[in-house]
């Protein structure tokens with residue numbers, strides 16, 4: 173049976189997900205699209221797909237069985253609540269929402285519904301390298317993890333659209349989520365330091381260094397540089413009691429020629445995580461066809477949102493900012509599961 177999917181937000185990642193649902197994966201068909209920019213939605217709609225004037229119309233359409241949200245973060249809350257009210261499985265790109273209060277509203281609605289419907293787009297959890305790293309840590313062969321060094325570099329970000337808060341409330345959510353997942357732990361406190369500003373980002377606060385204090389005492393240092401020119405460079409190394417484990421550089425091919433020895437660097441997230449996005453959608457289609465969701469949940473989106481909120485306070489105060497989570501509803505009791 174083919175899952176009939178509606179996509180909301182047809183910008184960069186919306187178009188990439190339409191491509192993978194249409195040309196790469198089986199089991200799903202994009203039958204509807206919507207964007208506040210109606211012309212863009214019409215231009216990228218797959219042949220035969222309906223173009224809805226509003227996200228709400230798409231979500232409530234009887235023909236749409238499951239929804240993919242790729243609009244801007246501040247629009248996610250209303251669209252998620254509409255999906256839950258309609259009882260439809262929904263894949264929502266990160267960030268889940270942009271405030272802790274909004275995350276709690278989405279969580280309350282899903283808990284009241286009584287079944288998981290929401291999967292958040294934390295694609296790193298589906299990346300084969302991160303999965304091997306987690307399996308190594310979980311095996312215990314290196315002893316307990318002590319520190320995690322996470323590097324998150326973008327070649328550039330859209331000028332004017334990407335603001336100084338976004339390294340902390342848009343980009344950092346990936347590092348916060350992957351730290352919780354890799355380490356089976358929660359973030360309890362956040363510090364932020366701002367080094368010398370890069371002139372490439374004009375007024376943008378870039379780079380930033382974030383220190384996540386995990387419940388076990390593990391410290392995670394995160395470098396976020398969003399205008400580093402040379403490419404999209406995601407790195408991770410965990411220092412444990414008896415050794416270290418790190419992600420390989422991708423693509424792994426090493427070129428030797430008259431200019432020396434080098435590896436290519438992906439231009440952006442599309443290239444680096446292409447297989448991870450494919451896998452997250454493979455798993456989403458399977459769960460959505462059963463009327464539910466898998467992988468990163470509303471609880472995980474809430475946790476990342478709290479870290480973002482704390483980071484924004486910490487950058488202003490210069491102090492360690494605590495992160496206090498509410499009790500975990502039983503609906504989300506298995507969300508820090510090991511990879512299959």
Ligand code: NAD
Nearest residue numbers: 181182183184185207208209242243244245247265266267
């Ligand atoms: P984009 O600006 O290219 O596209 C966003 C689209 O959403 C635009 O076409 C805009 O018109 C539309 N839109 C905005 N508000 C809307 C609304 N209320 N209803 C319908 N359409 C609306 O941005 P993007 O880079 O594609 O990012 C979209 C989302 O995906 C963001 O939340 C971003 O953080 C996330 N993202 C995730 C990853 C990842 O690696 N997982 C990578 C890039 C972007």
Ligand code: ISE
Nearest residue numbers: 266324326329342343346441
């Ligand atoms: C973007 O929205 C993403 O989610 C990318 O994965 C991230 O690396 C980038 O910093 C964000 O802007």
